[in-house]
Amino acid sequence: MDNLREKLKNCTKCPLHCTRTNVVISDGSVSADIMLIGEAPGADEDKTGIPFVGRAGKLLNEFLIKAGLDRKKDLYIANTVKCRPPENRKPTKEEKIACEDNLKKQIDMVKPKVIILCGATAMESFIKDKKLTISKARGQVFDLNGIKLVPIFHPSYLLRQHSMQKGSPRDLMLEDLKMVKALVNSCKETT
Numbered sequence: 001m002d003n004l005r006e007k008l009k010n011c012t013k014c015p016l017h018c019t020r021t022n023v024v025i026s027d028g029s030v031s032a033d034i035m036l037i038g039e040a041p042g043a044d045e046d047k048t049g050i051p052f053v054g055r056a057g058k059l060l061n062e063f064l065i066k067a068g069l070d071r072k073k074d075l076y077i078a079n080t081v082k083c084r085p086p087e088n089r090k091p092t093k094e095e096k097i098a099c100e101d102n103l104k105k106q107i108d109m110v111k112p113k114v115i116i117l118c119g120a121t122a123m124e125s126f127i128k129d130k131k132l133t134i135s136k137a138r139g140q141v142f143d144l145n146g147i148k149l150v151p152i153f154h155p156s157y158l159l160r161q162h163s164m165q166k167g168s169p170r171d172l173m174l175e176d177l178k179m180v181k182a183l184v185n186s187c188k189e190t191t
């Protein structure tokens with residue numbers, strides 16, 4: 001992990017290195033059973049060097065607590081690209097490809113039982129079905145060489161959706177995170 005951190009601190013493999021303040025590598029535990037992968041750092045993440053610490057990150061924390069998950073112990077959190085795209089735009093295909101190896105190394109290191117794909121950008125990097133939207137994919141479990149992949153809404157989308165009524169995006173987010181917890185528990189029982 002220290003080697004990767006050192007390497008990434010000086011990474012200039014894509015143009016995002018020109019505008020970043022900090023390379024945003026990870027938060028949580030490297031021995032976690034769950035890895036959560038988001039899109040890219042935003043302004044707060046770029047400033048602090050920690051993923052999911054802005055408004056969306058705080059909302060994610062609330063949902064994790066409600067689902068009975070401990071962000072620091074149960075999860076390892078990373079992003080598809082490690083440097084902030086200007087104006088919070090989506091990372092380009094080229095930037096995602098440039099950073100792909102770094103994400104693979106993180107997955108190899110953590111060896112998660114379940115990967116939460118947070119939002120469409122993370123989902124598209126792993127599930128190659130152009131017709132699949134996050135609304136259709138959420139609630140389903142996909143496979144990556146034995147690792148369970150669970151797409152969920154990105155918390156930044158939920159910042160604009162306030163209802164907690166049955167079937168609302170926030171209600172579904174909680175349902176999905178509870179499913180992740182149950183999946184991890186069932187993986188532990190079978191090993």
Ligand code: SF4
Nearest residue numbers: 011014017082083099
């Ligand atoms: Fe390197 Fe990834 Fe940052 Fe691009 S986004 S400079 S590939 S660490």
